[in-house]
Amino acid sequence: MAQYRMDWQGQKLAEQLMQIMLLAFAVIAFVSGYVMASFKMMVLIYAVGVVLTTLLTVPNWPFYNRHALIWLDPSEAEKHPKPQPSANVTQKKKPVKK
Amino acid sequence: MHSFGYRANALLTFAVTILALMCAMASLSDNFNSPTPSALVQVLNINWFQKQPNGNDEVSMTLNISADLQSLFTWNTKQVFVFLAAEYETPKNSLNQISLWDGIIPSKEHAKFWIHTSNKYRFIDQGSNLRGKEYNLTMHWHVMPKTGKMFADKIVMPGYRLPVEYR
Numbered sequence: 001m002a003q004y005r006m007d008w009q010g011q012k013l014a015e016q017l018m019q020i021m022l023l024a025f026a027v028i029a030f031v032s033g034y035v036m037a038s039f040k041m042m043v044l045i046y047a048v049g050v051v052l053t054t055l056l057t058v059p060n061w062p063f064y065n066r067h068a069l070i071w072l073d074p075s076e077a078e079k080h081p082k083p084q085p086s087a088n089v090t091q092k093k094k095p096v097k098k
Numbered sequence: 099m100h101s102f103g104y105r106a107n108a109l110l111t112f113a114v115t116i117l118a119l120m121c122a123m124a125s126l127s128d129n130f131n132s133p134t135p136s137a138l139v140q141v142l143n144i145n146w147f148q149k150q151p152n153g154n155d156e157v158s159m160t161l162n163i164s165a166d167l168q169s170l171f172t173w174n175t176k177q178v179f180v181f182l183a184a185e186y187e188t189p190k191n192s193l194n195q196i197s198l199w200d201g202i203i204p205s206k207e208h209a210k211f212w213i214h215t216s217n218k219y220r221f222i223d224q225g226s227n228l229r230g231k232e233y234n235l236t237m238h239w240h241v242m243p244k245t246g247k248m249f250a251d252k253i254v255m256p257g258y259r260l261p262v263e264y265r
Contacts, residue, residue: 005100018109026116030123037173039124039244046120050113058105 010064018057025049124174125246131172137165137237137253139182145216147228147265155228157221157260163199163237164212170241170249171206178203179240184221185254186233196221198235230262 006014025046033042145158163182170178181200188194198217203209234256241249 011100014105015108018105019112022109022113022116026120030120033124034127034173039173042120042124046117050109053113054106054109058102058109060102 006060006064007067007069009067010060014057014064018053021053021056022049025053121245125243128172128174128243128247128249131169133167133169133251135165135167135169135239135251135253137163137167137255139163139235139237139255141235141258142214144261144265147261147263149226149264150222153226155223155226157228158216159198159221160214160216161199162212162214165237166210167203167239168206168209170239171209174243174245175206176242176244177205178209179242181238183236183238184233184258185236186227186231188223188225188227190225194223195236196223228260229264231260233258233260 026049029042029045029049032045033039140162141159142162143160145160147155147157150156161182165180167178167180179200179202182198184194184196184198186194197219198221199213199215200218201213203211234254235258236252236254238252239250243249
């Protein structure tokens with residue numbers, strides 16, 4: 001599963017890229033639309049920006065997965081079992097019921 | 099941001115929010131425009147002027163309307179609706195407003211125009227008050243933007259007078 005999902009730093013990078021790119025394209029679109037006195041131009045530039053941003057930040061590109069989480073080996077985990085306090089509680093309750 | 103769908107959703111939401119913001123700013127930028135429109139209307143002829151059988155005065159006139167509304171257009175203007183109204187006071191009503199002509203200006207190139215026409219809509223008074231009546235011709239316009247606030251203003255042209263007798 002880990003191979004198909006973006007890693008933590010990749011997710012952060014994707015979100016920041018998305019926000020920065022959209023804002024930058026919005027500023028460029030608004031300024032050029034205003035200067036050229038063309039509302040259509042503003043919408044067009046912004047639409048191109050949204051498409052580019054989608055292509056860059058929505059698919060799970062390899063460069064979002066350069067910081068894979070390193071999990072413990074299963075054999076290593078078995079050597080350090082989790083403490084299970086719930087087992088003691090059930091044992092104590094049983095004599096009370098009888 | 100862990101899945102395709104979640105990233106697509108976040109992007110779409112943010113993109114549409116920014117688009118709304120851009121539209122609001124485009125509407126606000128209209129306030130930087132200070133238009134200087136001009137209009138001139140001549141009444142070339144009173145074609146006829148009579149009292150209808152029901153007692154209301156009606157007049158038909160030939161108008162020469164020229165206007166330059168180019169300065170109303172900004173990058174956020176879709177079209178301008180313009181109408182010419184006759185305005186006068188009677189004992190019963192402090193303001194009578196009768197639309198004589200209207201038009202839709204689709205672009206800045208068409209905003210400087212000159213029209214020779216008889217009144218498009220009938221000039222009928224509610225009663226018999228029009229003989230010798232002094233009236234204003236007022237050019238009203240509504241600027242319809244692509245997004246945001248609609249603007250309206252007018253130019254009042256006073257000093258017109260109807261004939262004293264029916265003809």
